[in-house]
Amino acid sequence: MSENGVVVRPATVADLNGIVACSSALFAEDAGTHDLTLNLNWPAEHGLTRFSKALSDPDRLMLVADDGGRIVGHLTGTLFGPTTMRPVVVATLGSIYVRPTYRGRKVGVNLVEEFRAWARHHGAQYAGVTAYAGNEAAVRFYERNGFSMRSVVLETSL
Template sequence: MSTQPKQAVVRRAEERDVPGLVECSAGLFAEDGGTRDPGGTNVNWPREHGAERFRQNLEVPERLLLVAEAGDQIVASLTGVLSGPSPMKPITTATLVSMYVKPEYRRGQIGSRLVAAFLAWAKEQQAARVDVTAYASNPDAIKFYERHGFATKSVILEAQL
């Protein structure tokens, strides 16, 4: 008998979701930065500082915290932020800062629903652009974001010292 994950509801995060946000953030840090940038990412940051940061960000109008909830657990999250306009960059940009879907819930359109909610929020905030950063060594993430209209704008080159 196979167990199919319950359908998830995507919604704005609330105070009660902070432990789930921390869990998703810890999963992202371990899976993405921890494997793709060893030594350059503090994989303990979410558990050490995440709860405080998420609580603060719940109150910031320029921040978006979304969760996907299945049953009584948070199975995915997305964080976004607005920046600008400024004299140097006279447009408002919405940045998809981070997104994580627990492995057993992937391929179920949860990520697409989170991105759609992020894009709707960005439009409501009158952002002229949206952007996201993905590791070059994560082709699945790059393909995912390309399917949602994101295109490569720049490349960051790095060398170890």
């Protein structure tokens, strides 16, 4: 158990509804304000199927932050490589969300630490994450947790 009573652990089938709820909140809070091209209903429409498949995929990670049986956060990760172009294993942090009332209590830090440990255990030499440039709080969080800018994606409307 952590110092704040929230346990970070691998997700189980019993956690799927909580993960979908956290993913829905993430889409509404983050993508909903930073990316008008995303289907904000994706978690409700497709999340259960996608997250269910991820639980049995050895190259995917599904973590939850559990406060006495209530899922208050989640993290997803994926392993890629090696490939002939990039002959190393890279772990990508796909999504992370912590409910607002739990922020500032090291829940996100604990999720990222578990992700990094999982990535190292599976032979990853690098870890990456994508954040919206407009989400300055997320960028600061990732920088505090050891990530630094490596590339920039630029888009334009057509």
